[in-house]
Structures are given as structure tokens and as C-alpha cells.
Amino acid sequence: MPLITNTVWNEGDIPTAAALNAPYDSAATASAAVDGDNCKDNWITIFHFGSGNPCNNLYSFVYDGTSEFSTSSTSYVTINSTGVNPAEISLNYVPNQYEVLRLEASGLVTNIDATVTYDETLPVGDRGNPNYYAFRLLLTYNDGGGNLTISLGEWGYSFTSAGGDGRYYTTLPGDPEETGVPIGYQTFQFSTLYPYTGTTGVRTLVKVELQAKVYDNSNVLKIDRNNIIAVRAKH
Amino acid sequence: MPYVKPVTFVTATSLNSADINSNDDALREWINEGSVSGDLAADSFNTEEIALGEYQPITNEYYFQTGIDTGAAIGTDVIDRAYFTSHTKKSRQTDPALEIWQSIYTTGPCITLERTADVIITFGGAFVSSENNIVTNGFWDSETKLAYIYNDVQALTFVNQTRSFTFEEALMTATVSGSNDPFGAMSKPSSGLGVESPEITKGLRRWIGWTAILTSLPAGTYKFSYYVDPKVEKGFSSARNFKAEVFYK
Numbered sequence: 001m002p003l004i005t006n007t008v009w010n011e012g013d014i015p016t017a018a019a020l021n022a023p024y025d026s027a028a029t030a031s032a033a034v035d036g037d038n039c040k041d042n043w044i045t046i047f048h049f050g051s052g053n054p055c056n057n058l059y060s061f062v063y064d065g066t067s068e069f070s071t072s073s074t075s076y077v078t079i080n081s082t083g084v085n086p087a088e089i090s091l092n093y094v095p096n097q098y099e100v101l102r103l104e105a106s107g108l109v110t111n112i113d114a115t116v117t118y119d120e121t122l123p124v125g126d127r128g129n130p131n132y133y134a135f136r137l138l139l140t141y142n143d144g145g146g147n148l149t150i151s152l153g154e155w156g157y158s159f160t161s162a163g164g165d166g167r168y169y170t171t172l173p174g175d176p177e178e179t180g181v182p183i184g185y186q187t188f189q190f191s192t193l194y195p196y197t198g199t200t201g202v203r204t205l206v207k208v209e210l211q212a213k214v215y216d217n218s219n220v221l222k223i224d225r226n227n228i229i230a231v232r233a234k235h
Numbered sequence: 236m237p238y239v240k241p242v243t244f245v246t247a248t249s250l251n252s253a254d255i256n257s258n259d260d261a262l263r264e265w266i267n268e269g270s271v272s273g274d275l276a277a278d279s280f281n282t283e284e285i286a287l288g289e290y291q292p293i294t295n296e297y298y299f300q301t302g303i304d305t306g307a308a309i310g311t312d313v314i315d316r317a318y319f320t321s322h323t324k325k326s327r328q329t330d331p332a333l334e335i336w337q338s339i340y341t342t343g344p345c346i347t348l349e350r351t352a353d354v355i356i357t358f359g360g361a362f363v364s365s366e367n368n369i370v371t372n373g374f375w376d377s378e379t380k381l382a383y384i385y386n387d388v389q390a391l392t393f394v395n396q397t398r399s400f401t402f403e404e405a406l407m408t409a410t411v412s413g414s415n416d417p418f419g420a421m422s423k424p425s426s427g428l429g430v431e432s433p434e435i436t437k438g439l440r441r442w443i444g445w446t447a448i449l450t451s452l453p454a455g456t457y458k459f460s461y462y463v464d465p466k467v468e469k470g471f472s473s474a475r476n477f478k479a480e481v482f483y484k
Contacts, residue, residue, distance in 0.1 A: 017244040024240035024258045031265055032237035035279035044285045046300045046350070046483055050272065055301050056482055058353045060448045064395035104357070104446040108399060112419035159419075161438035181438035184419030185376070185400045189359070189444035220420065227396050229355060229448045231482075 004030055057232040059089045061210070068110055068222045069212075076136055076211035079107075079226055087210035089228050094204050095196040099235040103137055103152060105210050106189040107226030114159035115218040117179040130216035131158045131179055135188060137228070140206040147206055155190040159183065159219060237274055238265040296344070302352065305344045306478035311361070316471040317341065319377070319463045328370045328466065331414060336382065336391060336462040339472050343381065343459030344479045350454050353482045356381065359444040360475030362401035364467040373409020374417055374439070375466035376400045381447055384458040391462065399443040403467045413466060417441075451484065 004026040007019045030038060049055065069081040079087040095101070117131040137152040161180030196203060210228050214221050241261050242254040288299040296305040309315045317339040321328045324335060342358060364377055381397040384390070402417040411417075417439055459479070463470070 015250065017246040017248070020244040020250070020255075021240075024262065027262055027265075028238050028240055031270065031274055033276035033279075034270065034274050035276040036281060036284055039280070039284055041283045042286045044280060044300065049301070049483075054482075054484065058355075058448070058450070058482055060450060062396050062448065064398070104355070106396075106445040106447075110419070111416070112421070114419065114421055182418040182421050183438070183441070184417050185402070185415055186441050187399050187444050189357075189446060191446070222419075225396055225398055227446070227448065229446060231355075 055234055057093070057234070059091060059230040059232070061087055061089045061228045063087065063227065064225050066224050068224050069226075070220055070222045071212055071214065072217045072220050073213050074215065074217050076138070076213045078138075078209045078211050079223055081224060081226065087226055087228060088207050089230055090207050091205040091230065091232075092207075093232065094201055095232070096200045096235045097196065097198065099196050100233045101194040101196070101205065102191070102231040102233060103194065103208060104189075104191045104229040105135070105137060105227065106187065107210075107223050109157070109186050109188060110184060110222045110224050112159055112182060112184050112222055113220035114182050115220075116216045117158075117160050117219075119216070128179065130219065131160055132156050132215045133159065133219070133221045134213055134215075135190070136211050137192060138209045138211055139194060140209070142204045142206055143202055152194055152208070153190070153192040155188065157186070157188060236269070236271060238262055238269070294344075302483050303346060303348075303479070303481035305346070306476065307341055307344075308476035309341045309474060311474045315341075316473050317475075318469065318471040319465040320469055321465045321467055328367070328468070331466065334464050336380075336464050338460040338462055339379075339475075340460070341477075342461035342472070342475055343383070343477055345456065345458045346479060346481060347456045348452060348454045348481060349483070351484050352452055352454075353484065354449045354452055354457075355446065355480045355482070356449075356459065357446045357478045358397070358461060358476070359442065360461070361440070361473045362443055362463075362470065363440060363473065364401045364403045364465075364470035366403060366405050367468050369468060371405075371409070372412035373403055373405025374411045374413055375403040376413030376415045376417065377402075377466045377470060378464045379443060380462055381445075381459065382462045383460070386455045393462075394447050394449065397445045397447050397461070399441070399445065401441060401443070401463070401470060402439045404439045 004023055006023045063081050063085060065081065067081045069079050071077055119127055119130050122129060134154050134156040136154040138149050139152050140147050140149050160182050208228060208230060210226060212221055212223065238261065241257045286300050288297055290297050295307060296303060319337045319339065324333065342360065343356065377400065379399045379401060381394040382391040385392065400415055
């Protein structure tokens with residue numbers, strides 16, 4: 001324990017060299033590794049944090065323009081509104097064990113083209129599936145071999161408002177069904193956490209992508225502004 | 236660098252005051268200004284060593300050494316509605332190009348940054364744009380954006396990554412009047428089936444939600460608010476909430 005010791009001298013004591021050296025040697029040892037035992041509570045403030053090694057690291061991708069990304073893909077594709085600037089953030093760091101990566105994403109669905117929102121040829125219970133589209137956050141990581149991916153979550157939305165009486169919107173194929181009015185220009189927004197429980201130094205987090213897909217390729221999902229925010233909470 | 240004692244006392248050698256003073260002076264210098272970050276042991280300081288944060292209950296703000304956390308939430312009570320209107324200028328309703336941005340209260344904080352920081356703001360709100368009575372063309376779109384005023388610069392700085400729209404809840408017999416069609420490429424649904432229903436117009440409501448990041452904002456005071464450029468005679472936001480997080484760099 002790096003606390004400084006000292007000899008209490010009494011009248012008439014003859015000091016030894018070892019006793020005289022002791023407090024200075026103790027101070028020298030403690031000074032090389034000052035820790036919580038040497039310090040008062042509440043002494044660390046923002047001014048003591050090194051600017052090159054903050055407690056949190058923030059990463060972000062922001063597209064705030066009006067170019068639309070369109071997709072009819074039934075498998076996930078990375079949103080790329082301008083064609084040259086995919087919605088992804090580069091991480092490229094090695095997390096410590098029990099570190100948490102927090103992720104936020106949001107955007108604006110714009111001029112949707114919802115041709116099919118109901119399919120009576122599908123099994124009962126699945127007939128409303130064409131109405132769906134979804135987003136996911138895809139994490140790419142590397143454990144020493146090739147890059148691998150893991151889905152951090154999927155978030156589903158529908159092209160039209162919920163079903164109910166008196167709806168106008170009709171769909172194909174099959175008989176018209178009341179699946180509500182189309183919802184263009186609705187926002188999407190979600191968040192998730194990725195806790196890393198593996199061994200420190202093993203995994204490299206490479207990047208996170210914001211992706212989208214539709215259930216039925218007759219429908220077109222269009223997105224303009226979108227963003228991803230990641231907060232590395234260091235452990 | 237760590238303290239190094241200048242003199243080592245040796246047995247059977249006369250003790251003199253200069254040697255003791257030399258050791259004490261070196262120690263004093265290390266304690267006063269000589270200690271550096273390299274002297275601090277790694278992984279040894281915990282939350283008790285970090286200065287406590289402060290909570291300001293009036294403004295609901297938490298101040299921490301690494302940043303600020305604040306937020307607010309409003310329910311659906313009528314008294315809490317934040318109204319907006321296009322009637323501040325007589326030509327406003329028929330001139331889509333004329334922009335008049337109105338602040339919606341309880342949609343953003345006023346934050347004083349003590350140093351350069353990244354700021355994350357998360358927002359969600361219910362917006363209603365009632366049907367116009369005077370200019371009855373339907374489905375006007377009112378654009379909404381986060382904006383802020385920095386220090387005494389009174390111009391708004393818009394945050395386009397928050398751009399959204401609230402649509403006039405007109406009957407299906409109306410035509411689309413705004414720049415954006417709330418129904419997308421399919422345009423207005425056929426009105427040939429069923430009966431006009433309140434549920435139809437309420438299908439025009441959009442919950443507006445976004446998370447925005449503003450990076451490397453310099454120190455200073457920022458008055459954030461969500462703004463609307465109204466094209467309806469009466470619109471309002473009812474339930475809404477926001478959260479702002481400041482990460483000092």
C-alpha cells in the first residue's frame with residue numbers, strides 16, 4: 001500500500017540511517033504509483049482527463065440531404081442515399097471485456113411506393129406480411145480470421161396505417177383488403193446495446209451499417225436523411 | 236516523474252541539516268508541481284475520486300465531469316399543447332416558399348457548454364395539423380427541424396438530420412397541396428370504397444422521432460428547440476419528449 005511511513009522520535013533517540021531514509025524511500029515508492037489511497041475523494045475533474053483518451057468515444061454517420069435511397073430488395077442492403085456514401089460508421093477498435101457499445105439510428109422514410117400490402121394467397125396469419133419493411137444494424141467484427149457479421153437488431157415498420165373499419169386503401173393480389181392509408185414521410189428511430197463479454201484483446205469491432213429491406217419486392221422503400229450514432233463506453 | 240531522494244543517509248556518517256533539507260525540498264517540489272500523470276497508477280482510481288455531479292431540479296439537468304444530461308417529457312393534456320399557425324403572415328398559406336419558423340416549446344434544452352463537446356439529442360413527439368378552413372386544399376405539409384441559437388448570434392442554425400413533416404388532416408376528397416405527398420408514390424388512396432372516417436384523417440398523423448448528433452460544438456450557450464414551418468391554420472404538438480446528452484471531448 002503506497003502510504004508514507006515515518007519514525008516517531010523521542011528525546012534522546014539516536015537516529016539510524018535506515019530510519020532516516022525510510023520516509024523518503026517510502027515517498028519515492030509511493031510517488032511512482034499514486035493511487036486512490038494517496039488521494040482525497042472528488043479530486044478528479046474534467047481537467048484531469050487526457051484529451052487523447054476520453055471516457056467515451058463517439059462515432060457517427062450523418063446524411064442530412066434530400067437524395068432518396070430506394071430499395072425493393074427482400075434481403076438487407078446498406079442504405080446509400082448518394083450512391084457513394086453508405087450508411088456506416090468505422091469503429092476499428094479492440095474492446096475490453098464488458099465494454100458496451102451503444103447504438104442509435106434514425107431517418108426519414110419518404111415517397112414510399114406500396115403496391116402490395118396484403119396477399120390472400122399466403123397462409124392465414126402471413127397475409128399482411130407484404131406490408132412490412134424493416135431496418136437492421138449490422139456489426140462487422142474480426143476475431144483474427146476473416147471479417148464476420150452479427151445483426152444487432154431488426155426494427156419493423158409497415159407501409160400503411162393499421163387495419164380497421166372504413167379504410168380506403170386496397171391491395172393486390174387477391175380481393176381488396178382494408179389495410180389502411182399509406183404512410184409516407186414517417187420517421188424511423190431505434191437504439192440498441194452491444195455488450196462485449198469476450199476476452200480483452202481478442203475482438204476488433206470493424207464497422208456498423210444501417211440496412212433496410214422490404215418483404216415484397218413489388219414495394220419500394222425510399223429513405224432520405226439517416227444517421228447512425230455509436231457511443232463506446234469504455235470499461 | 237516520481238520523487239527521487241537526493242541524499243541517502245549512511246550509518247556512522249554525521250547528520251547535517253543540508254542533507255535533510257535537500258531531501259525535504261525535493262519532496263516538496265514533487266508534491267507541489269512535480270507530480271505528472273505518469274506517476275498515477277493505472278486502473279486504480281474509481282468513482283469516489285471523481286468529483287461528484289450536480290443535479291439542478293428546476294431545469295432537470297445533471298452536470299457531470301464528463302458531460303451534461305438533461306431532458307423533459309410532456310403528456311397529452313390539452314394544457315400542454317404547443318400550437319403553431321400559418322396565420323402570422325397573410326400570404327403564408329398560399330406561398331409555399333415563404334418560410335416562417337416557429338419554436339415548439341419543450342422540445343429542446345438550453346445548454347451551456349463549458350468546453351468543446353459532442354451533443355446527442357433524442358426527440359419524439361406527436362404532431363397534429365388540423366384541417367384548414369379558409370384555404371381548403373388539403374394535405375399541406377409543414378416541415379419540422381431542430382435548430383439552435385448560439386450565444387448572441389440570433390440566426391437559427393438548422394440541423395437537417397432531424398427534418399420531418401406533419402400533414403394536414405384533410406378529408407380524402409381534398410387534393411394534395413403541399414410539396415410532399417403524405418401517401419407517397421401511391422398518392423391519395425381511392426375514396427371509392429367505404430365511408431369517410433375519422434380514422435382516415437388520423438392516418439395522416441405522424442409520430443416524429445429522431446436522434447441527432449452535433450459534433451465538436453465549441454464552448455458557449457446553445458438554445459435548442461424543434462421548429463415548424465406551418466402551412467396549416469392550426470396545428471400542435473401534444474405528447475413530446477427530448478433528451479440531451481453532452482459528451483465533453
